[in-house]
Amino acid sequence: MSEPTRSPLTWPHWFPRTPARERKDGRFKTKNSSGYSHKSLTLQQACGRVLAELSKFTRHGHTWRCNPDTVIISTDLQLRRDGLPRSGQRAPADPGAAVYFNLDGRDRCIPCDTYNRIEDNIAAIAATIEALRTIERHGSQMFEAAFVGFQGLPAPDQVVGRSWRDVLNYYGADLAEARQAYMRARKAAHEDHGGSSDQFHQVQTAWAQAQQELGP
Numbered sequence: 001m002s003e004p005t006r007s008p009l010t011w012p013h014w015f016p017r018t019p020a021r022e023r024k025d026g027r028f029k030t031k032n033s034s035g036y037s038h039k040s041l042t043l044q045q046a047c048g049r050v051l052a053e054l055s056k057f058t059r060h061g062h063t064w065r066c067n068p069d070t071v072i073i074s075t076d077l078q079l080r081r082d083g084l085p086r087s088g089q090r091a092p093a094d095p096g097a098a099v100y101f102n103l104d105g106r107d108r109c110i111p112c113d114t115y116n117r118i119e120d121n122i123a124a125i126a127a128t129i130e131a132l133r134t135i136e137r138h139g140s141q142m143f144e145a146a147f148v149g150f151q152g153l154p155a156p157d158q159v160v161g162r163s164w165r166d167v168l169n170y171y172g173a174d175l176a177e178a179r180q181a182y183m184r185a186r187k188a189a190h191e192d193h194g195g196s197s198d199q200f201h202q203v204q205t206a207w208a209q210a211q212q213e214l215g216p
Contacts, residue, residue, distance in 0.1 A: 003212060004100045004109070006083060008182075009076045010208060011098055011111060013201030018113045019191055023095070026120025028127075043085060046119040047073055049126035050099055056133060057103060065104050072100040075118050094190075097121040099129075164213070167206035175214040182207040 004010035011017070028046070030039045041049075050073060057065045076092035077085045096113030099122070110128055112121040165171050170181035182203065189195035189203045 003208065004072050004074050004098070005208070005211065006072055006074055007077055007079045008074075008186075008207070009094060009096055009098065009204070010074045010100075011096055011113075011201060011204045012109050013205045015109075015111050017096070017191070017197040017200060023114060023116050026115040026117060026123065028120050028123035040117070041119045041123050043077075043119050043122070046122035046126065049123055050129065053126050053129040053133065054101055054103075057136075066101050070102055073122060074098045074100065075122075077118065091118065093192075095121055097125060099125050164206035164209035167202055168210060170210070173214060175211070178210045178214055179207075182210065 028041050030041055030045060051068045051071060054066045054071060055068055075097045076094045078089055080086055094113070095116055095118045096111065097118055098109055098111035100107070100109050102108070110125050112124045112128070114124060115121050168178065168181040168185050170178050172178070185203045185206070186200070187193055189199035191197065191200070
């Protein structure tokens with residue numbers, strides 16, 4: 001599986017994107033002592049929900065089935081050196097999120113871009129994980145069937161017919177320059193600029209390959 005990044009968003013190429021015009025406002029709210037409040041979730045709260053749901057796969061006192069330390073929540077938010085989002089930044093144009101994790105030795109990825117806010121998409125992923133845990137209680141076969149489509153990224157050589165350099169139109173050896181080429185290609189491939197979901201996914205996969213080849 002190609003190595004996903006916390007930023008920029010590593011969207012699995014096999015999962016279709018939601019067109020921007022079809023996205024909607026989420027209804028995920030914070031919780032208080034009496035239930036739910038009217039306050040929108042913060043990024044920290046949404047991420048906390050994901051990690052909490054993943055940790056519940058492991059029974060108390062048992063070996064981790066999904067180690068929270070290995071979970072990657074991938075978005076287009078700019079990050080600080082410590083991996084946390086920069087404060088005061090504008091919401092990125094792409095509100096999508098993808099959560100990568102390893103459960104029982106198998107790589108999984110659950111993406112979501114249904115909503116207009118990154119926080120709501122992450123919360124939706126947490127709700128999906130909660131639903132999967134409920135399914136698991138009714139039998140492992142049903143659980144595995146529910147995971148069809150959440151299989152993680154393919155091997156990095158699976159940009160069919162084109163190298164990552166051709167996709168990004170970059171033939172140098174500098175990762176920072178490659179990132180600039182990626183951002184240009186990503187913008188051109190977006191549906192809002194005349195691209196398509198297939199082109200966008202191909203650019204995402206190419207960037208993952210570029211990071212593997214040029215990264216430290």
